[in-house]
Amino acid sequence: MLTITDQDFLRLVDYVQKNFGIDLSKKKQLITSRLSNSIVTxxxxxxxxxxxxxxxxxxxxxxxxxxxxxxxxxxxxxxxxNHFDFLKNTILPRLIKQKKNKVLSIWSAGCSSGEEPYTISMILKDYLGAQAAAWDTRVLATDISQKVLAQAQNAIYEAESLSKIPDRWKTEYFKKLPDGRYAVAPHIKSNVIFRTFNLMNPIQFKIKFDVIFCRNVMIYFDQPTKDALVNRFYHATNAGGYLLIGHSESLNKERLAYKYIMPATYQKI
Ligand SMILES: C[S@@+](CC[C@H](N)C(=O)[O-])C[C@H]1O[C@@H](n2cnc3c(N)ncnc32)[C@H](O)[C@@H]1O
Incomplete structure (x- = not known):
């Protein structure tokens, strides 16, 4: 394994923090162990x-x-x-009543290998049932890592990743493969649009969102980066829309434009 000088470590930490928001200042060991081989190769x-x-x-x-x-x-x-129960029991009933254009706009920001946006897509199909065809329910799913986006688009998962999924969903929303893994069903897969997006950049999508999931992403950002991103999310949220963050994360309530609803759940009033 290569070693890294304190000066080079600080240069890399600074570069990654400024460009991608990720705080690696306590991750020297992780940097050397994860990057050494690729650097030599x-x-x-x-x-x-x-x-x-x-x-x-x-x-x-x-x-x-x-x-x-x-x-x-x-x-x-x-x-x-909890978030998916809240989506099903509170958010969707309200949106379905209110949205005359029959468009639901949901963004999974920091979607990793796709489990989160596909779960959202399953909740939508489950809730809307036969009505689903009348609605535009496409979920936008973004991440900065090409590797996880490629896995997301492949949409094949180990059984372990589905351990919380009800049996009925396994048959309706997946196909079990001969090797024991599961492929996401085409009608769930086609409802998710994957894009590369760096959350440090201005948010310039054509639409605003009814719900933004940004869970377990800002955990790696420092406070000013987090505050600025939450502010950009606020401007990209429809009135009455929601921001959902990871349950181990917290936002600075005093400086927050969103209203706190319950742990990890905020609303633009
Ligand atoms: C732990 S995963 C969270 C996945 C999912 N949201 C969940 O809660 O299970 C964090 C994801 O955030 C992504 N990420 C980190 N920094 C990012 C940035 N600046 N822009 C976009 N995505 C970023 C990472 O690539 C990673 O896939």
Missing amino acids: AGFADFSAYINHIIQTSDKNSIEMMLNKLTTNYTYFLREA
Whole structure:
């Protein structure tokens, strides 16, 4: 394994924080263990040469490799189920009554390998039943890591990732493969649109959102980065819409434009 000098470590931490929001200041060990092999394979003599290359050239491929290695992508279907109960029991009944244009706009920001947006898509189909065809329920799902987005688009998962999924859903919304893994059914898969998006960038999608899921993403951001992102989310939320964050995360209630509804759940009033 390569070693990294304190100076190079600080240069890399600073670059990643400024460009991608991710705070690696306590992750020296993670950086060396996850990046060393790839740096050597790519032909760099040491961390110093690699960091010079990244900072000076902003080379897309090297940055992609770095993000694929450094981001934490852990997720599973129906994670933090309270939010999905709230979606089904409170948010959807209200939106279905209110939205005359029959468009529901939901964004999974930091979607990782797709379990979260596919879970949302299943809740939507389950709730709307036969009415689903009359609604535009497409879910936007974005992440900064190409690697997880490719896995999301492949839509094949180990049985372990489905451990919280009810049996009925396993038959209706998945196909069990001969090797024991599960493929997401085409009608659930086609309802999710995956895009690469860096949450540090301005949010310029054509529509505003009724619900933004940004769960277990800002956990890696420092406070000013988090505050600025939540402010951008606020402007991208429809009146009455929601922001859902991870249950182990918190927002600064005093500086917050959203109204606190319950743990990890905020509304634009
Ligand atoms: C732990 S996963 C969360 C997955 C899912 N939302 C959940 O709660 O299970 C965090 C995801 O945030 C993504 N991420 C981190 N920084 C990002 C950024 N600046 N822009 C977009 N996505 C980012 C990572 O690539 C990773 O896939």
